[in-house]
Amino acid sequence: MDFEAEMKKKAEAARAASRKLSVLPTGVKNKALLAMAEALEKRSSVILAANEQDLEEARQKGLKRSYLDRLMLNESRISQMAEGLRQTAQLPDPISQGDYSATRPNGLEIRRIRVPLGVIGIIYEARPNVTADAAGLCLKSGNAVILRGGSEAIRSNTAISSLLAKAAYENGIPEGALQFVEFTDRAAVDVMTHLSGLLDVIIPRGGAGLIKHIVANSSVPVIETGTGVCHTFVDASADQAMAVDIAVNAKTSHPSVCNAMETLLVHKAIAAEFLPRLAAAMAEKHVELRGCEQACAICPAMIPATEEDWSAEYGDLILSVKVVEDIQAAISHINRYNTGHSEAIVTTDIRNAHRFQREVDAAAVYVNASTRFTDGFEFGFGAEIGISTQKLHARGPMGLMELTSTKYLIYGEGQVRG
Known part of the structure; x- marks a missing residue:
């Protein structure tokens, strides 16, 4: 032809x-x-x-x-x-x-x-x-x-x-x-x-x-x-039940789409308490977790993450998990590895919320909500x-x-x- x-x-x-x-x-x-x-x-x-x-x-x-x-x-x-x-x-x-x-x-x-x-x-x-x-x-x-x-x-x-x-x-x-x-x-x-x-x-x-x-x-x-390497950062002050719900939704509601979360970042101050709760919730949804050294020490069932995991768009029931020092470390990680799509913070600290939205370089930046909402239909555009x-x-x-x-x-x- x-x-x-x-x-x-x-x-x-x-x-x-x-x-x-x-x-x-x-x-x-x-x-x-x-x-x-x-x-x-x-x-x-x-x-x-x-x-x-x-x-x-x-x-x-x-x-x-x-x-x-x-x-x-x-x-x-x-x-x-x-x-x-x-x-x-x-x-x-x-x-x-x-x-x-x-x-x-x-x-x-x-x-x-x-x-x-x-x-x-x-x-x-x-x-x-x-x-x-x-x-x-x-x-x-x-x-x-x-x-x-x-x-x-x-x-x-x-x-x-x-x-x-x-x-x-x-x-x-x-x-x-x-x-x-x-x-x-x-x-x-x-x-x-x-x-x-x-x-x-x-x-x-x-x-x-x-x-x-x-x-x-x-x-x-x-x-x-966009390709979507999307992150959620769970801050030290986060409502942990809310954070689990948001993370599960962002990863599992439709894992193949570009607004699904691929990496979860957790503040070190709450990692020991939060990660086991997260791992249990993700296990119910059959999500494979790949963690940094600290995350694996807290949850030994996690697979050790490699450098490639931080920039991977899995499009599947796989999630990389990293424990970070503070909000600055979270922002730095996101701005290094993200694709400019959608990023989220879960926090009750309004100053951290505003800082995250101001400093993260992405098309959509959320406070206390799932990245899955980055969608023309959800934004009221009819479609996209x-x-x-x-x-x-x-x-x-x-x-x-x-x-x-x-x-x-x-x-x-x-x-x-x-």
Whole structure:
């Protein structure tokens, strides 16, 4: 297959559609989003049948449990996808919103408004829900989108994207605005990353290897979304029962996602009392603990941690544990090993809470809450296009506003510059 020709054809159609989509009334976009949500729920059996085929093939390949968890769909997850589309429909439309105005001494009136980015390419792995989330956010923010999912989820993604596109086009979205790349050959990804002039930005979602490859090879601007080496620091003053609950949730509620905790740091003053409680709670959830020398001395059942553990994104029921001297040591460890995603402190010391939030370098910094809340849906964005761990042009959960740029509108009465 001539991947270059096929990808260029899709991109040209998306570019043409984006111009119409950028000026589409909010009501039309919202109606389409609601129809897309209804289509997912009404045809969930089609999606689940396709997903089961993907899962069976993944099992035969011997893919690990965490990967299967990311791939798996059920009625609840499909309902969450639909609810994300409905919430997106209810959110204010960012397009044409003004965020700056001024009148200059020469009488020029200057306004700044939000406008779509244009055509967005999304390259992602093994998360079929991304298909719906990305489509909804891109369309609501006036952007055409080209979706390229992983080969392991090809049947699921094809079913979802087909249902979404049909519902969108039947309800006023211009043809070509929502496209899915059906071919799984990796050559298509390399072609996609070199469609400068047709794609305005590429957003990769997946493991470190995928993101690194896209960043290194793309001639289209890239917004990096995060690998997540996330930490929780249990301070000396922490409510220990609360700390156990937060740690268990952050590690075990969905261990394969990027906002799951990978390393737990414990203040030395409470380590002897706290770590046995933590170990017992984690044992109930079948979590493997890998500890520093001090942690292993307190809980001998822990596996000794290596240097590699402190920077590992396990994506599984594995947790590294380190006893630290104080809050400064915790902050230093986090800023050395984290990926700029999500970090948490459990404490009753308000000064330490403020210091932790001020000095830790990450997109989301929590006090007395699980890192698992770093999510567009939980933040009230309807859904998310990804969690950006870079600082340009967006950081943290990327919702509608992060999928826009700006335009300046200037009104004059014959002014000329001297």
